[in-house]
Structures are given as C-alpha cells and as structure tokens.
Amino acid sequence: MYDTPHSTDASVTQTHIKIAARGVQVHYGDKHALKDVDVDILDKTVTAFIGPSGCGKSTFLRCLNRMNDTVAVARVSGEILLDGEDIYDKRVDPVQLRAKVGMVFQKPNPFPKSIYDNVAYGPRIHGLTKSKTELDAIVESSLKKAALWNEVKDRLQETGTGLSGGQQQRLCIARAVATSPEVLLMDEPCSALDPIATAQVEELIDDLRSQFSVVIVTHSMQQAARVSQKTAFFHLGNLVEYNDTQTIFTNPKDPRTESYITGRIG
Amino acid sequence: MTLEHIQSVFDRDLEYIQAHIIRMGGLVEEAILDASKSLEDRDMELATRVRDNDTAIDRLEEMVNDECARLIALRAPTAVDLRLALTVMKVAGNLERIGDYAKNMAKRTGVLIQMTPVNGAHAALRRMAREVQGLLKDALDAFIQRDAELARDVIRRDRDIDQMYNALFREFLTFMMEDPRNITPCMHLHFIAKNTERMGDHVTSIAEQVVYLVTGERPDDVRLKGDNTSTLAFLQED
Numbered sequence: 001m002y003d004t005p006h007s008t009d010a011s012v013t014q015t016h017i018k019i020a021a022r023g024v025q026v027h028y029g030d031k032h033a034l035k036d037v038d039v040d041i042l043d044k045t046v047t048a049f050i051g052p053s054g055c056g057k058s059t060f061l062r063c064l065n066r067m068n069d070t071v072a073v074a075r076v077s078g079e080i081l082l083d084g085e086d087i088y089d090k091r092v093d094p095v096q097l098r099a100k101v102g103m104v105f106q107k108p109n110p111f112p113k114s115i116y117d118n119v120a121y122g123p124r125i126h127g128l129t130k131s132k133t134e135l136d137a138i139v140e141s142s143l144k145k146a147a148l149w150n151e152v153k154d155r156l157q158e159t160g161t162g163l164s165g166g167q168q169q170r171l172c173i174a175r176a177v178a179t180s181p182e183v184l185l186m187d188e189p190c191s192a193l194d195p196i197a198t199a200q201v202e203e204l205i206d207d208l209r210s211q212f213s214v215v216i217v218t219h220s221m222q223q224a225a226r227v228s229q230k231t232a233f234f235h236l237g238n239l240v241e242y243n244d245t246q247t248i249f250t251n252p253k254d255p256r257t258e259s260y261i262t263g264r265i266g
Numbered sequence: 267m268t269l270e271h272i273q274s275v276f277d278r279d280l281e282y283i284q285a286h287i288i289r290m291g292g293l294v295e296e297a298i299l300d301a302s303k304s305l306e307d308r309d310m311e312l313a314t315r316v317r318d319n320d321t322a323i324d325r326l327e328e329m330v331n332d333e334c335a336r337l338i339a340l341r342a343p344t345a346v347d348l349r350l351a352l353t354v355m356k357v358a359g360n361l362e363r364i365g366d367y368a369k370n371m372a373k374r375t376g377v378l379i380q381m382t383p384v385n386g387a388h389a390a391l392r393r394m395a396r397e398v399q400g401l402l403k404d405a406l407d408a409f410i411q412r413d414a415e416l417a418r419d420v421i422r423r424d425r426d427i428d429q430m431y432n433a434l435f436r437e438f439l440t441f442m443m444e445d446p447r448n449i450t451p452c453m454h455l456h457f458i459a460k461n462t463e464r465m466g467d468h469v470t471s472i473a474e475q476v477v478y479l480v481t482g483e484r485p486d487d488v489r490l491k492g493d494n495t496s497t498l499a500f501l502q503e504d
Contacts, residue, residue, distance in 0.1 A: 222342055249344045251482030261344045263276065264269040 018043040018183060018213040019064060024078035026059050026068065033059045035237040037078070041183075041230075046205060046214045048224035048245065051234035052260065057217050060234070061185050064215065065101035066094045082183070099126050102176035106188040108168030110160035110175070115152050118160040118171055119143060122179040138178055145211075146174035147204050166197025173204060177212075184208060186216040190223060202227050221261055225249050233257045276341055280350060283333045284410075287354050290326040290361045291406040293319065295399050297368035298465065302395035305375045305458070306388040313379075316372035323365035330358040346479070353479040357409065360468040360475075364402070367461040371395075374454045381451045384441055387434070391458055394430045398465045401427065405472045409479070417476035420469065421485060427466035428493040434459040435495045463493060 019041040026034035034056040041047050049057035068074040080087050110118050119139045129135040143149040148170040160171050190198040205227050218224050224231055232242040241257045252258045271277045297316050304313035334351045343351050401420055408416035438452040477485045
C-alpha cells in the first residue's frame with residue numbers, strides 16, 4: 001500500500017477571482033476547438049479540467065499562459081483577465097506572463113542540466129536575484145515547496161535527468177515555482193507517474209494551493225475528485241458544467257457530465 | 267438514468283444489488299401482512315413462520331451491505347451510481363427494521379392468542395398494517411421506477427398511519443380504563459400499534475432516500491407529524 005494524500009478540504013473558501021475568461025474561442029485553422037468559454041478561476045484553489053480527449057480542456061489551459069501563441073494556426077479570441085488585466089493585450093510580454101503563470105507538463109521534461117541549474121534557470125533569465133546567496137535561497141525554497149529538497153540536497157550538481165520519474169516531475173514543479181508564479185497550470189502532471197509518485201505530487205498540489213491558484217488538466221476523474229475544489233467539465237469544445245468538485249461528483253446538473261463521470265456511453 | 271455503463275460488469279453489479287433490495291422488499295411486505303393476519307386469525311402457525319422468515323431478511327441486508335462495500339471499493343461509483351450505493355444501504359437498513367417490527371408483532375400474537383380478544387382491535391391493527399404495506403409497496407415502486415413524485419406522495423401519506431395510531435392509542439386507553447383486565451392485552455396491542463406506526467416512519471425514510479436518489483436533493487418539505495400522543499395529557503373526565 002502507498003500513502004494516499006490526505007483528503008483535501010472540499011469547501012471553497014476563496015472567492016477572489018484570479019482569472020476571468022469571457023467568450024474565449026479557439027480555432028486551429030478550420031477546426032473550432034473551443035467555443036465561447038466563460039469561467040472564473042479562483043485564487044488559492046485547485047481547479048480541475050476534465051473531459052474526453054479532444055474536448056478542448058488542454059487547449060483552454062494553454063490559453064491561460066498564451067502557450068497557443070506558439071502554434072501558428074491557432075487563433076484565440078475573447079477575453080482572459082488575470083487579476084483584471086487582459087493577458088492578450090499587446091503590451092503584455094508573453095515571457096513575463098509565463099513567469100507569473102507557470103506550467104508543468106505531462107511528461108517530466110527537466111533540462112539536461114544539473115538539478116540546481118534546472119531550478120535556477122527561471123530566476124536567472126528573469127533577473128530575479130542579485131547574488132548567488134539569493135539564488136541559492138530560491139533554489140532551496142523551491143525544492144522544498146516541491147517536496148524534493150530532502151531527496152536531492154546532497155546532489156544538487158548531479159544532472160536532473162538522472163532522477164526517477166516522480167522526482168523529475170517534482171523538479172519540474174520546483175522549476176515552475178522558482179519564478180514565484182501566481183498561477184500554476186498542470187497538464188496531466190501525473191499520467192506518466194506510478195501511484196506512489198502520483199500520491200506525492202497530489203499531496204504537493206494540495207500544499208501549493210495555499211500559495212497559488214492551481215489549474216490541473218487530468219484524465220483521471222478520481223484525481224480530479226481527490227485534489228480539486230472546483231471542477232470544469234469540457235465536451236466537444238464547450239464548457240458544459242463548472243461547479244464545486246463535490247457537486248460535480250455527487251450531483252452533476254448536466255446529463256453529459258453525469259454520463260462522462262459515471263462511465264456511461266453517451 | 268437509462269444509459270448503460272461502458273463496463274457492462276458495473277451494470278451487472280448495480281442490478282444484482284437492486285435485485286436484493288426488491289427481494290428483501292417482497293419478504294418484508296409479506297411479513298407485515300402475515301403478522302397482522304396471524305393476529306386477527308389467531309393463527310399460531312403463521313406467526314411462527316413470520317418469526318422464522320425474519321432470518322432471511324437479515325441475511326439479505328448483510329448481502330446488500332457487503333455488495334455495496336465491494337462496489338464502492340472496486341468501481342468508485344460517482345453521481346447517480348454513488349447515490350444508488352448510499353441509498354440501497356439505507357433502504358436495506360430500513361427494510362430490516364420493518365422486518366423486525368413484523369417479527370415482534372408475530373411474537374406478541376403468540377401471547378395475545380392466549381387471552382380474550384379485545385373488541386375490534388385486531389381488525390383495526392390489520393387495517394393499519396395493510397395501509398403500511400401499501401405505502402411500502404409504493405415506496406419500493408418509486409425506487410424501481412425512480413419516481414420522485416410517487417416517493418413524495420408516500421411521505422405525505424405517512425400522516426394517515428400516524429392518525430390511525432392516534433385513534434388506536436385513545437381506544438386502548440379507554441379499554442384499559444374501563445376494565446383493568448384489559449391492561450395486559452392492551453399493552454401488547456399498543457406496542458403493536460406503535461411498532462406499526464414506526465414501520466410507517468421507516469417507509470417514509472425509504473421514500474426520502476428515493477427522492478435523494480432521483481434528484482440528488484433531500485426532500486425539503488418538513489414532514490407534518492401526525493403522531494401527537496407524546497403530548498397527550500391523561501385527563502380523568504369525572
């Protein structure tokens with residue numbers, strides 16, 4: 001048996017809206033991938049996006065830190081406000097935005113550098129530190145936040161790719177939190193991990209919630225139920241239902257949500 | 267929800283559990299009718315059979331609970347499936363209690379048969395038992411058909427049972443005041459009436475579970491209590 005993360009507090013205590021999306025549409029060439037999505041993502045809350053493959057959940061996640069900018073055929077319209085400011089405004093530098101809205105991907109993708117340099121990379125390029133001591137402190141605190149410090153503190157100069165899968169993913173989380181982001185986006189962060197590493201990352205997500213707003217895309221409905229306080233169900237490019245996770249899993253309002261989460265053909 | 271699960275074994279599990287509930291419901295309805303019939307007909311053999319059959323009801327409750335525990339552990343049910351698992355466990359508990367009350371009625375029948383019958387009481391108790399059985403049948407139909415409206419109707423109709431109990435309570439009180447020799451049989455008859463009234467409460471609980479199963483919400487209208495004997499003062503008129 002492995003340790004399961006302690007159950008998350010089901011109640012949503014935060015009401016501050018971190019990200020407000022209004023009428024968000026995404027086209028990939030002719031394909032209408034996301035249709036008119038309105039959603040308020042709360043601060044210091046874990047929000048899960050669930051839905052079948054191709055439903056638009058990852059597409060929407062990528063809108064939140066303008067990762068779709070890198071896709072030539074992608075066209076995003078509508079409005080996404082981070083603390084009331086339009087992130088698609090011409091004056092917003094996407095690189096600065098991504099320091100504020102960090103991202104962790106499905107497969108752990110540490111740089112082929114030392115553990116230390118992986119975490120120090122963000123603070124360095126964004127010029128967040130003035131001295132080596134300061135940088136050391138950020139690396140240490142980031143690795144601690146990612147619950148990895150105790151495992152790697154004696155081998156910070158070893159290469160990051162030499163760690164186990166779960167450790168690599170936590171290293172990527174440490175790298176993402178090193179720039180002190182306000183929002184952390186996670187695109188299926190546990191799908192390449194074993195149950196123990198998954199439990200550790202889920203435990204970590206629950207800890208991170210006290211500092212950031214976390215948005216997680218997951219195919220595991222049980223994971224959404226375990227880690228999130230709010231859940232959004234996407235289907236065929238539409239945001240079908242968005243509610244407290246507890247409500248989504250006990251009494252969903254839309255029959256499409258019900259069919260999906262109960263594993264029915266629909 | 268008429269749609270089938272992608273994993274057909276999930277549907278089979280759910281059907282299996284519901285089949286137990288329906289079987290249990292049938293046995294409990296039979297127990298109510300037989301117990302009250304044994305009382306009216308002074309049929310000792312039937313009363314004994316009711317007492318013996320209660321074991322089968324108890325065993326079914328255990329099976330339902332075991333199956334639900336297995337379903338929750340292995341299938342991690344959500345939404346309507348989760349509500350079904352929670353509902354059937356409670357419904358099984360309610361049915362088991364009703365079965366116990368019927369068994370208790372049969373036990374008291376064994377004592378009452380040896381006494382002089384109290385005028386009209388047995389027939390009145392049998393009418394009350396039939397009323398409860400009808401209510402239980404509707405509650406179980408509401409469960410099978412996922413009919414929240416029928417379930418709400420059952421909740422409302424429990425008041426009739428309460429009123430029947432009130433009437434019997436007063437009647438037994440009168441009999442006991444008239445002749446102290448009536449006290450022993452009337453005490454037994456009163457327990458039967460009270461237990462039958464409690465059966466009605468368990469039927470109401472089943473109906474409430476059905477409303478929750480179908481709608482996801484607890485029935486909001488607070489049930490009007492029809493049993494007011496707890497506040498009835500014992501007044502000597504002369």
